[in-house]
Each structure stands twice: as C-alpha cells, then as structure tokens.
Amino acid sequence: EAQVTQNPRYLITVTGKKLTVTCSQNMNHEYMSWYRQDPGLGLRQIYYSMNVEVTDKGDVPEGYKVSRKEKRNFPLILESPSPNQTSLYFCASRGNSGYGNTIYFGEGSWLTVV
C-alpha cells in the first residue's frame, strides 16, 4: 500500500529542545516536502526536496532544517523549537512523471512547543 509515514504523530516539547519529525515514503518518489497548517493560514510549504541531496526553501523555512540522504526519507528538524512552531505538520511526496503526478500526504504530526 502506498504510504507516507510520519513520526511522532503527537509531541509536546519545551522551548529550545531539539527535535526531529521523521517522514518516510514507500513509493520511490523523488519529490518530497513538508507543510505546516495553522488556523486561518491554510497549508504552507516549509521545505521541499526534488531528489537525494537536493533541498530548497518553501514559503516558511525559518526555524527549520531538512535533510535528504536517502530517497525514501525526509526528516524535518527543529534545532531550537519555539512556541510559534506549535502547529500541525504534514509530510508529502509526489510522483515523478506521468499524467497528473498527484501528491500524497502523511497523516500529520501535532507539535506543541511550551
């Protein structure tokens, strides 16, 4: 079954304590990205990656890092989380070619920074 898997699904952490949200896809997709979703602001892209070792900033990259060492994994790193990073996070991957190349989302990770 085609899947995008995120972990953890729920996390409460304290300001300044580094954390990583993992993302893995089993569809051999080259393109992966991270979004955050906040009330009234919709889905906003944080970072994306077009292939292994190729990453680029999205619309709201401040305070985040990513890495793409393997095709299937695209972790999101918060080096020093702050309360304004409390949000719902989604990882997504997209097909590489063919008609439509639709995007697939993970189930989301609720992050609270206190």
Next chain:
Amino acid sequence: DAKTTQPPSMDCAEGRAANLPCNHSTISGNEYVYWYRQIHSQGPQYIIHGLKNNETNEMASLIITEDRKSSTLILPHATLRDTAVYYCIVRVVNYGQNFVFGPGTRLSVLP
C-alpha cells in the same frame, strides 16, 4: 500557478449530490485542475484531476467548462463522511512546482 476562487462553505443534504464550484479564470492551457479534500485534521486526500475533458472516478466527477475558466466537483451521493474542506488547485504538471492550497470550501453534509 493560476489562482482559484471557491465559496468558503456549503451545505448538502445526505444522499443528495454535492456540487462544489471553483473559478480559475486565469488558467493557462497547460494547467490541470486538481481536487483534494481534508477531513478534520487528516492529511489532504487526492480526489480527482483533469485538463479539459470531464473526468469521473469512484469518488467523484469533475466537470470543466469549455473555456476552462471554471469547474465543478460533483459528489453524486454525499454521505456524512464527505464532510470536509475541499481544495481546488490548478497547476502545471511540472516536476518542480509546488501544490498551493487556498482556503478551500468547507462542505457540511447534513443528515
């Protein structure tokens, strides 16, 4: 990517067809129309997409006007589980381009 305009909310009676409109008057010839939905706070789910012909799958139908400036997503027999936010997105099928999600339409299916 072309901008889209959707009504912020709609109601539909259970068992009836839900018709969700989307305006994309600045769409260009190589841009597709995609529909996604998000139930509660789950990850957005792909529904359907098309270029200029009408499309149908097991979930929905997509009707695109001849001038391609608007489209309608049709859920033929809405159920309570179809209550969600529905997003209309237009974009080029280009490997590097992002999906930009607007505010969407909040569909409430009423018993």
